[in-house]
Amino acid sequence: MRYAAGHYALALFEALEGKSGQARADALASFMGILKRNGDEDRLDAILRHYERIELDRRGEVKVHVETPNGASEAALREIREIIPNAVISEEANPRLLAGMRILVGDSVLIDATALRKLETLFPNTHYGTITNH
C-alpha cells in the first residue's frame, strides 16, 4: 500500500468537490485507475468510510448508526435527533440483540444497551448463535 486510506479519501473528496455529472464520473474513473495501479483496490471499503467521515465533517454532521432487534421506534429516533441535532441516522434491525438498542456515533463512540451484551457479560464463555424469529 502506497498511501493510507485516509489520504486516498481526502484526495477523492477534493477531486470530486464542485464537480457534477460527467466531470464527476471522469474523476471517479480516474481515481479507480490510480487505485488499480497502486494495487489498493481491496482498500476501497476503508477509503469510502473515510470519505463519508470527511464529507460529514465538512457539512458539520455526525453519523449515528442505530441497531435494534426490530427497528427503532419513531420516538427513539426523535430523541436521538434532539440529543444530536446534526445527526445523520442510519438504522439496522438485528434480531440477535434480543432487546434494547445499540448506538454507534461516528466511528468511535459505541453505546450498547442490549440484552445480548448483558448475556455476554453474565456468561462470557458462551457462544450466542443467531436467534431468528419463527
Next chain:
Amino acid sequence: MHELLENFGVEWKLLAAQVVNFFILFLILKKFAYKPVVGMLREREARIKRGLEAASESERTLSEAKEREAAIMSEAEKKALGMVTHAETIAYEKEAMIVDGAHKKAEAVMRTAEKAIEEERAKQIDDIHKEAQSLVALATAKVLGKKEPASRDEELVREALDELRRLAQKGI
C-alpha cells in the same frame, strides 16, 4: 701491786681521779642525758608501737568494711537480679496477653469481614440470578417467536438514550 702499776706506767692517783671523774660524768650523763634520751627512745618506741597497732586496726577495719561491702553488693545484685527476673516475667506475661488479645481481635475482624463478604456474594449471586432470569426469559420468548417483554426492551432503550444524552453533554 704498787710496783705492778708502776711497771705499766699507771699512776694510781691519776687513775683514781679518772675513775672518780668517770663516775661523776656517768652520774651527770645518766641524769641529764641518758634518762631523757632513753625516755625519748621509749616514747618513740611506744609511738611506733601505737602507730603499728593503729595501722593494724585500720587494716582490720578496712578488711571488715570490704567484706561488708562485698556482702551488701552481693545482696544488692541478688535483689536487682530478682527484680529484673520479676520484671521480665511480668513483661512476658503482658506480651502474651497483648498477643492473645490481638489474635482474638484479628479473628473477630476476620469473621466480620468474612460474614460481610459472604453477604455481599450472596447478594451479587441473587442479583445475577434475577438478571439472568430476565434475560433468559427474553431469549426464550425470542426463540419461541413470542413478543419479548416490552418493559424490558423499553428499559434497555431508555438506558441507551440516557447514556447518549450524558455523553452528548460531555461533548462527544
